[in-house]
Amino acid sequence: MTLATAPAATPAFAEQLRTAQDLFIRRWGEMGQTWGINRTMAEIHALLYINGLPLCTDDVMERLNISRGNASMSLRALCDWGIIRRLHKRGERREYFESLSDVWEMFSIIAAERKRREMDPVLETIRQCQQMLDESSLGKSAAKHESVQLTRQRLQGMEEFMEVTNKIFQQFIGNAKSGLTRVVKVLLKAF
Amino acid sequence: MTLATAPAATPAFAEQLRTAQDLFIRRWGEMGQTWGINRTMAEIHALLYINGLPLCTDDVMERLNISRGNASMSLRALCDWGIIRRLHKRGERREYFESLSDVWEMFSIIAAERKRREMDPVLETIRQCQQMLDESSLGKSAAKHESVQLTRQRLQGMEEFMEVTNKIFQQFIGNAKSGLTRVVKVLLKAF
DNA sequence: GGATAGTTTCAGTAATTACAGAAAGATCAA
DNA sequence: TTGATCTTTCTGTAATTACTGAAACTATCC
Incomplete structure (x- = not known):
């Protein structure tokens, strides 16, 4: 044994x-x-x-x-x-x-990839949906319907969120060579 | 039909x-x-x-x-x-x-939960590992071994990263009522 | 109480995902 | 070229995860 x-x-x-x-x-x-x-x-x-x-x-x-x-x-x-x-x-x-030995670099690579694969397509879809529901597609009166308005509002809220998130990701991705990113430095200074 | x-x-x-x-x-x-x-x-x-x-x-x-x-x-x-x-x-x-209608609130809830469920345990484990490899556990000469030193370095790198990430999450979680978080405002102003 | 409307739970099954192991494919040395 | 060493691919199978549908349960009304 x-x-x-x-x-x-x-x-x-x-x-x-x-x-x-x-x-x-x-x-x-x-x-x-x-x-x-x-x-x-x-x-x-x-x-x-x-x-x-x-x-x-x-x-x-x-x-x-x-x-x-x-x-x-x-x-x-x-x-x-x-x-x-x-x-x-x-x-x-x-x-x-x-x-890779630098954790910041590692995660910035991961962030970049996930943004590309998962967030970008969602943003694109949101915009496509918005287009389907704008006045020029639906006509003025239909576009005014409560249900349409509501959905439009929701799409917009989500779009804003994802745009800001995207920007943060981009900053993180762009500056993440060795050590703290610029994003992170800004944050740490602020709090 | x-x-x-x-x-x-x-x-x-x-x-x-x-x-x-x-x-x-x-x-x-x-x-x-x-x-x-x-x-x-x-x-x-x-x-x-x-x-x-x-x-x-x-x-x-x-x-x-x-x-x-x-x-x-x-x-x-x-x-x-x-x-x-x-x-x-x-x-x-x-x-x-x-x-919920506020996307920021939604994601801050999700962030809080994932931090609690997934990031906190990792941080705890990292600290536990560090303890297992410090001088008082291994003895002075063993703790000096290249392999041990390397692993300790890596643990430390990861710990730093997760601590900062945690802080960012906390800010996001703490201030995310209706509209842009303080974290986000800081970032947007900075760039 | 019983009848009705609605919700939850759960055992069995379907669908998906992860994995092993073997066969095929490289690469290099002699 | 042949053989040795190592890597990749792929098919069948195991394990996991997700889902259905029906039974059990709860609440409400009469």
Whole structure:
């Protein structure tokens, strides 16, 4: 039982380190999930981030108990997002992966992508709806109907909100190289 | 075919209104989904928001083609979140529902809840991890190991980020009654 | 009390999403 | 070229999540 498969004796601190890392990884995975990110993907990212040192596919597989296929696909997806990087070690055949180290940069990349994929289409739809309900589409009398007016109002409220949110995102995205963003600096000074 | 089940003749503008609303509802549902919110729940909310006028369970069922059970559960969940409200009409037996009308208030409620449910636990975990890796837990020499130092650095980076984010959320949450939040006003003035 | 109108709960099922493992595809060295 | 090593893709399956429909429950009226 404890013969061939026994791990090389590890110093106590290494075990403790691993335990702490695992704790973080699991929590990060849970959080990711509730924000619409596949748990495994979030966990891989957490592992690479928290570990600092680059890891190869087999490291990741072993550490998180996932299949090669899963690891490969998730790593690729993370690369596509741009929050981890491929890394070739001199004289080594296999690829290593490392996370971006700057959290602000990481999240600004994520913000940019989500804005593009999710917020922009909504704004576009809102505008399309507004057009369908303006006077030139419905005629003057129909456009005055209470129900139409109400919906128009609601569309406008949402549009305003999303426009402001977009601006904030853009600021965050534009200035997020290393350390606090301009947005954040402004906020921290103000309060 | 077109006899008994034919809908009462609706003016053209009502159809157009419905089409526009449906467009918005579908998009909102899609967005919700990618943010980890059940599509149906997001759609119900979108319907109540965009429609303005309160609707009863049967209205919702019919409009979104969902079962009574689903409607009931989702409506209750939305009430629990606090972004829609139950409403009793004088002399009517059944309940109606309406969405909050102020988008800023709505999102500040959502922000508060997600902070509580998802960000706070992560922050707590990070601190727990840091404790596990400090000198008094590991001993001086172990705590100096490169791997430990690296992980500690990463934990710290993440902690800082989440603390600032938390503060921003808190501002947003605290001041979001009707119209632009203080956070947002500060930002808009600054850029 | 019973009848009616409306709401909630929940067990079973459908739909979706995540995953493993194996096969195919690369890349490189000799 | 062949073989070795490593990566990607993909199909079937497992796990999860979402949904329905019917039964149980509640409130209201007569």
